[in-house]
Structure formats: structure tokens, C-alpha cells
Amino acid sequence: xxxxxxxxxxxxxxxxxxxxxxxxxxxxxxxxxxxxxxxxxxxxxxxxxxxxxxxxxxxxxxxxxxxxxxxxxxxxxxxxxxxxxxxxxxxxxxxxxxxxxxxxxxxxxxxxxxxxxxxxxx
RNA sequence: CCAGACGGCCGGACGGCCGCCGCCGCAGGCGAACGCGGCGGAGGAAAGUCCGGGCUCCACGGGAGAGAGGGUGCCGGCUAACGGCCGGCGGGGGCGACCCCAGGGAAAGUGCCACAGAGAACAGACCGCCGACCCGGCAGUUCGCUGCCCGGCCGGCAAGGGUGAAACGGUGCGGCAAGAGCGCACCGCGCUCCCGGCAACGGGGGCGGCACGGUAAACCCCACCCGGAGCAAGACCGAAUAGGGGCGACCGCGGACGGGCAACCGUGCCGCAGGGGGCUCUCCCGCCCUGUCGCCCGGGUUGGUCGCGCGAGGCGCCUUGCGAGAGGCGUCCCAGAGGAAUGGCCGUCCAGGCCCGCAAGGGCCGGACAGAACCCGGCUUACAGGCCGUCUGGCACC
RNA sequence: GACCCCUUCGUCUAAUGGUUAGGACACCAGCCUUUCACGCUGGUAACACGGGUUCGAGCCCCGUAGGGGUCA
Numbered sequence: 274x275x276x277x278x279x280x281x282x283x284x285x286x287x288x289x290x291x292x293x294x295x296x297x298x299x300x301x302x303x304x305x306x307x308x309x310x311x312x313x314x315x316x317x318x319x320x321x322x323x324x325x326x327x328x329x330x331x332x333x334x335x336x337x338x339x340x341x342x343x344x345x346x347x348x349x350x351x352x353x354x355x356x357x358x359x360x361x362x363x364x365x366x367x368x369x370x371x372x373x374x375x376x377x378x379x380x381x382x383x384x385x386x387x388x389x390x391x392x393x394x395x
Numbered sequence: 396c397c398a399g400a401c402g403g404c405c406g407g408a409c410g411g412c413c414g415c416c417g418c419c420g421c422a423g424g425c426g427a428a429c430g431c432g433g434c435g436g437a438g439g440a441a442a443g444u445c446c447g448g449g450c451u452c453c454a455c456g457g458g459a460g461a462g463a464g465g466g467u468g469c470c471g472g473c474u475a476a477c478g479g480c481c482g483g484c485g486g487g488g489g490c491g492a493c494c495c496c497a498g499g500g501a502a503a504g505u506g507c508c509a510c511a512g513a514g515a516a517c518a519g520a521c522c523g524c525c526g527a528c529c530c531g532g533c534a535g536u537u538c539g540c541u542g543c544c545c546g547g548c549c550g551g552c553a554a555g556g557g558u559g560a561a562a563c564g565g566u567g568c569g570g571c572a573a574g575a576g577c578g579c580a581c582c583g584c585g586c587u588c589c590c591g592g593c594a595a596c597g598g599g600g601g602c603g604g605c606a607c608g609g610u611a612a613a614c615c616c617c618a619c620c621c622g623g624a625g626c627a628a629g630a631c632c633g634a635a636u637a638g639g640g641g642c643g644a645c646c647g648c649g650g651a652c653g654g655g656c657a658a659c660c661g662u663g664c665c666g667c668a669g670g671g672g673g674c675u676c677u678c679c680c681g682c683c684c685u686g687u688c689g690c691c692c693g694g695g696u697u698g699g700u701c702g703c704g705c706g707a708g709g710c711g712c713c714u715u716g717c718g719a720g721a722g723g724c725g726u727c728c729c730a731g732a733g734g735a736a737u738g739g740c741c742g743u744c745c746a747g748g749c750c751c752g753c754a755a756g757g758g759c760c761g762g763a764c765a766g767a768a769c770c771c772g773g774c775u776u777a778c779a780g781g782c783c784g785u786c787u788g789g790c791a792c793c
Numbered sequence: 794g795a796c797c798c799c800u801u802c803g804u805c806u807a808a809u810g811g812u813u814a815g816g817a818c819a820c821c822a823g824c825c826u827u828u829c830a831c832g833c834u835g836g837u838a839a840c841a842c843g844g845g846u847u848c849g850a851g852c853c854c855c856g857u858a859g860g861g862g863u864c865a
Contacts, residue, residue, distance in 0.1 A: 282734060283697090328442095328766055333738090336415095340739045343414070369740065 281318030281355060290318065290357045297382040301367040302338060303359040304379035315351040317342060321360035334360035341372050351380065 281287060294307030319338055321331040338358045364372070 280734095329764095332766065336738050340414080344739080347413095 279314070279316040281316055281357065286355070287318055287320065287357060290355050294355070294357070295383045297379040299375040299379045299382075301364050301372045301375040302361060302379065304376070304383055305357040305359065306354055306380070306383040308354045310353065312352050315346070315353070316355045318355070318357040319360070320357060325360055325362055326365075330365060331360070334364045337364060337369070337372060341369070341376050345373055345376050345380075349377075 290307045294305045297304045321334045
């Protein structure tokens with residue numbers, strides 16, 4: 274992830290991942306993944322609803338998810354899929370190493386193995 | 396020292412590693428990305444959206460019109476403006492520092508004032524007080540009558556009781572059959588004159604003789620203010636599709652053209668009238684546009700640039716004003732974008748809380764409210780903890 | 794960004810500024826019934842919060858909180 278990862282922005286993109294992708298809930302977040310059948314780097318989207326808290330809490334939640342994804346994907350890049358990370362109430366207070374572990378286990382559970390080709394080998 | 400009042404300010408600090416956004420420079424290269432370096436990167440409320448403006452577009456004919464609607468309301472000032480702020484006036488609260496409240500009109504009109512109470516708005520008379528007369532009783536008697544009491548009736552009165560949030564002034568003295576502003580003094584109220592003040596208002600004199608209940612954050616009257624929309628405003632560039640179609644309802648006169656010998660018929664081609672629409676709340680005149688209205692079908696766009704941060708700007712000093720403020724000089728350039736950057740982890744310190752301990756000290760927890768979206772000025776609301784200044788009351792000492 | 798509406802017993806709702814805030818369903822107790830249900834009787838239970846106007850506020854005014862909705 275030498276170049277900054279592409280972000281999902283439009284409502285339609287989020288809906289497509291939610292409807293057709295795989296869902297993996299873990300303690301610190303919920304991951305949705307949808308394979309794209311190409312070898313471009315993974316695109317990321319973040320969702321934190323108003324139920325989680327006010328704007329400050331939502332910002333903190335999203336930034337921790339962003340940082341966890343950055344650190345993990347730097348070690349183990351993923352390609353060929355769209356990922357949506359959904360923040361939940363526990364995201365803000367979870368210890369940061371545990372949050373990275375959560376994300377790693379969620380990627381495995383969604384069938385997105387590291388080293389690129391995992392997205393298609395599920 | 397204790398208790399309190401008011402005003403202002405801060406909103407953790409420093410560092411390390413890995414990162415993010417914008418701009419600039421270097422290198423690179425067709426261009427871009429990556430790389431290196433530099434600068435900048437959330438708040439006092441950025442919030443709620445309760446007000447006021449800037450800016451942009453629309454309308455800018457009679458028009459800053461009339462009406463409707465909304466808002467404001469002691470006086471003077473500040474300000475671009477305000478429902479904001481400052482100073483003052485009046486009322487209320489507090490020993491005090493100080494705090495809270497608000498326009499005028501109820502003698503323009505309308506409405507309402509429950510319950511209680513005799514009576515609630517051109518006052519009224521339940522208990523009551525007083526006088527004359529009549530009946531009865533008791534006592535006295537100089538046998539004429541007198542005094543007291545009960546009741547009836549006629550008349551006078553509104554002091555006292557009682558009801559209420561509120562009862563045609565309050566207190567005292569005189570006066571009277573009993574009473575009453577009936578008279579007087581003081582207070583209140585109204586009118587008037589003088590003085591002070593720019594004014595709100597305050598002070599004083601005289602007169603009146605009490606007459607004018609409350610509620611306009613009830614309707615309303617008066618004065619003043621308000622054109623509408625909002626950066627998804629708006630401007631430019633580019634891309635794409637189209638310069639639409641169908642059904643139903645309604646439509647007068649004239650011309651022109653076509654048909655017909657003619658009467659007449661047809662035609663959204665033209666004019667007028669009408670209808671409809673627009674002139675950003677409504678109406679009149681005026682102007683402009685147009686077949687109109689309803690339903691349905693079909694088609695395109697989700698790109699870029701600007702707007703976009705030099706501003707009623709921040710900081711410091713000086714002058715001026717009681718103050719809100721105003722003026723001058725110097726200095727600084729200080730986030731900006733797109734669903735959106737300002738982060739993650741760690742260490743030390745400064746505050747804070749809890750636990751152990753006689754103490755020294757040690758351990759644990761741990762940063763309040765809250766995130767810019769065109770920009771300013773206010774208001775309101777949320778907020779751990781802390782700092783500074785002025786003042787008041789009390790206690791002690793000198 | 795520009796606005797609008799609502800908040801009353803557990804639930805759904807009423808109320809000229811004036812007694813103890815009414816009704817329905819629900820809940821509780823009793824009666825009826827062999828028992829349950831139905832029915833009858835009685836009871837518990839609410840004006841979102843803070844100020845103000847008024848003699849008096851669920852109602853009027855201001856602010857706050859929560860909920861819902863409209864337009865672009």
C-alpha cells in the first residue's frame with residue numbers, strides 16, 4: 274500500500290458490498306468483503322452510524338479502524354476485493370493490538386487470505 | 396481567616412517512532428504517482444439554528460404602495476446591523492457587594508375575572524349601627540310617663556364583622572342620632588405650575604376632595620423594522636440526450652388560405668378578445684409569455700474549474716470616552732477539501748480521584764464539554780479542573 | 794442548508810386560563826361461575842424539564858431536552 278488506498282465513497286458502492294459480500298463480525302468491528310475478480314489493491318470503506326455516538330466519538334472510531342487497516346495491510350496486502358469496516362460501540366475502547374487481531378481474524382473468516390490471491394480462493 | 400458577589404482568562408505541557416490533508420521548493424519525468432525538504436493544519440463554544448449582516452441570484456413599473464403576516468418596544472448612546480452591548484431611569488428582592496423584571500393605551504372599543512361572598516364593575520346592603528312609630532314583656536313611677544329588652548314596619552348610614560387575589564383610598568383627630576373626605580393633618584392618587592436633567596424621570600409649591608379595579612406574555616390600538624431565496628446561492632468549461640410523444644377535457648370574433656355558385660364548412664397560419672401562466676405572500680392597475688390544464692410514456696446529467704478566505708482579521712502600544720466603543724501607529728498572514736485531513740502507539744512531567752501507611756512514601760485509575768463544511772457579529776445551551784482582579788458581610792489582631 | 798409539528802396514567806387519547814386533570818384498553822382486588830372467559834363493582838396510575846406573565850398555567854410567553862416529519 275505504497276500509494277494511498279482507494280476509498281469507497283458512494284452509497285451504491287456500500288450497498289453492493291453489503292448485499293453481495295461476505296460478513297464477518299468480530300469483537301471490535303464488523304467486516305464486509307466483496308471480491309472484484311481483478312488484481313488491483315483492495316478498496317476500503319468505513320461506516321460508523323450515529324448510534325455509536327456523537328461526531329467526536331464517530332471520528333475517533335473511524336480513525337482507529339483506518340489506522341488498524343493501514344498497519345495490517347502494510348504487512349499483508351490484500352488485492353482484488355472491496356472491504357467495508359463497520360465501527361461499533363466497542364471499537365473505541367478496545368486495546369489497539371487486539372483491534373488489529375480482530376481485523377486479521379475477520380479477514381480470514383471472510384475468506385480474504387493475505388498475499389493477494391486469497392480473495393479468489395475461497 | 397470564614398462566607399459571598401461580580402468581571403476577565405486558560406481549556407494540559409514536552410518529546411520519540413509510524414502515518415494523514417493542503418500549499419511551496421528540489422529531483423524525476425510526456426504527464427502523474429512514488430521520494431526528499433520547508434510552512435500551515437479544529438473550538439470557546441466549531442453545537443443549537445434563536446436573531447442580525449456580508450456575499451450571490453431573482454424581482455428592482457405605480458413601489459420604500461395598500462393589505463396580510465412576522466418581529467421589536469422605559470430613556471440616551473455604541474454598532475454595518477441586531478431581539479446584542481454600555482450607561483442611566485422606574486419597580487421588586489437581599490444586612491450588603493449585587494441580582495431579577497419591563498414600552499404606552501384599561502379616560503378608543505371588545506372579552507374575561509371561577510369558587511367563596513350581601514355585593515366583582517354606571518357598585519351593593521347579609522350580619523350590623525342609629526332615629527321615629529306600633530305590639531308585647533320587665534322594672535320604676537309624682538300615674539303624666541321614663542328606662543331596658545324582644546319583634547314588626549318606615550327611614551338614615553356604611554364605621555365594624557365576614558368572603559376573596561382584588562370590595563369607589565390608608566392612619567389619626569374632630570364631628571355626628573349613628574355615620575361618611577363631612578372637616579382637618581400626614582401619606583397615597585389626579586390636575587396644574589416651577590426647578591434639575593438631551594430624555595426616561597426626579598424634587599418642590601398650589602389646587603382638587605377621591606372621581607378613574609385587574610388582565611393587553613387576551614383580542615386590539617400606537618410607533619418603528621422586515622422584497623424573496625439561499626454556496627446544493629451562483630459563474631464558466633466539458634460530456635450526453637432531446638429540441639419530444641400519446642390520451643382526455645375546454646376555446647369567442649375577425650383576417651388569410653382551402654373547399655363550395657352561395658349560405659356555409661375546415662385550418663393552433665396571423666391579429667384581437669378570453670382563458671392560463673409569470674412579475675418568488677396576496678390584491679389593483681400595468682407589463683411580459685403562451686393555446687391551456689390533467690394523466691401517462693420516452694430521454695440525458697451524479698465530471699472539472701472558480702466562488703474559497705486580506706477579513707467589520709489577529710497581536711502589541713498610544714490617544715480618547717464613566718462605559719459599550721472610536722481613532723492612530725507598528726507588526727503578522729493564520730486550516731480549508733472531495734462524504735470530508737488534523738491520527739495511532741509509547742515515555743516523562745503538571746493538575747485530579749481512589750487505596751495502603753502515624754509519617755516519609757508507594758500503588759492504581761485517569762484527562763470536562765465537544766469536531767470547521769461560504770464567511771462574520773451576537774444570543775442561548777453543554778463543560779472536569781484551574782488562574783487573576785475588584786468588591787461586600789462577619790470574626791480576630793494592630 | 795431552510796423549515797414545520799408533537800410530548801398528558803403502562804398504551805391510545807380528551808380538556809372555554811378556574812373544583813380532586815376525564816374516557817377506553819391494560820393491571821390489581823372483590824362479586825358472579827364447579828372453574829376459566831364474559832359481565833358487574835371498586836382501586837392504583839400521567840400534564841417532558843427550567844424560568845416568567847397572571848389572583849390562578851396542562852392551556853399564554855421564553856429557553857432546554859427528546860421524538861417525528863417536509864423541501865432542496
